[in-house]
Amino acid sequence: MDVLTVDAGLRDLRAADHLLRTFAAELPLSTGGFGCTHLVRGERPRVVVSLAPEPGGELDDVRARLVAMGYEVTEGAPDAVGRAVLYRGADALRGTLSVEEVLSLSAIDRVAVLGAAGRPAPSTRLVTHSHVRSQWQNGELVLTTMPAAGGTLVPFEVPEPTPCCADH
Template sequence: MTASLTAVWWGGAPAADRVADAHLLAAVDEALAGSGAAAELVCTHVDGSAPAPRVGVSIRLTGEPAGPAATRSALARALAGPAVAGGTHDADVAGPARTALVEAGAGDAGRAVRFPGSASVTGRVPVADLIAATAIEQVVGIGVEPVGTDVVDTGPNGFLRPRFSGGRLTLLVERAAGGVLQPFEIEDPHQCCEGGGH
């Protein structure tokens, strides 16, 4: 799923209290409301260029918003940090926003918190169907080689956080109880402390 040359990409540097997946998506959706564009792909990126690593966000829009400057300003307010359009060479752009745009454009890195098809996936889904119905291009296993008929348990909320690697959106999975696969990154990693989950 390499980046389209005509895709509209924006980058941002959210404040620390806006980097959790739900807060980040809410901020992005709030900023784009009524703009005529939506965020079809949202990825987080780690910018390690500063002494303390910061999170950046890349956003692929469904199209150019009706009022790009006003919408970018709304996004900056919602993220409580700078927002920039792809292709901009603004010296004031924060490191995390620039890192996010560069990585997203190259398909080198980025953890997808929203991607095409992600909203329609819940429960147990065969690998082949997951690849056919979403932007996920490959499923890679830890200690297992997934085939199309293997089933991935996405949980009741369809929690999937694939990552870009080599220009492809890749979901990392591992074998779980009952012979199914589960995403390596699970929704509630602390659940195991109470006897269930991972």
């Protein structure tokens, strides 16, 4: 898969998610491609984004337009564990769906439950909160979830996390 990485000097995931949504609206990215965030550690910690148009997509056109927009663009992904924001079916994952529906509607390959050895039953209900961020793990797009009220699951990543030490 051909991948481009954009380093816009972002410091948080919310800004990176917004940048990917902007790219989806402004660039010729097919619905079968991916847009991911990646945490870069080291001397200059930041969040970069990667774009992988659908195979046969217009990678050269996307690269040229990103450069024309003033972005630093490099070839390849910064790592193999990107957090997927843009992927086939992401916009359809709203409300409460069964695990089976999540897998059939989207590019997600597997649903995992924190603390559980096996996979959830296909009929298990997932309350999405309209915020489903899966992550690449060993070549699979995996949605990590956690148990919630009434035998349901919720995505591990919540849309509005409480900042650490918010009550201090």
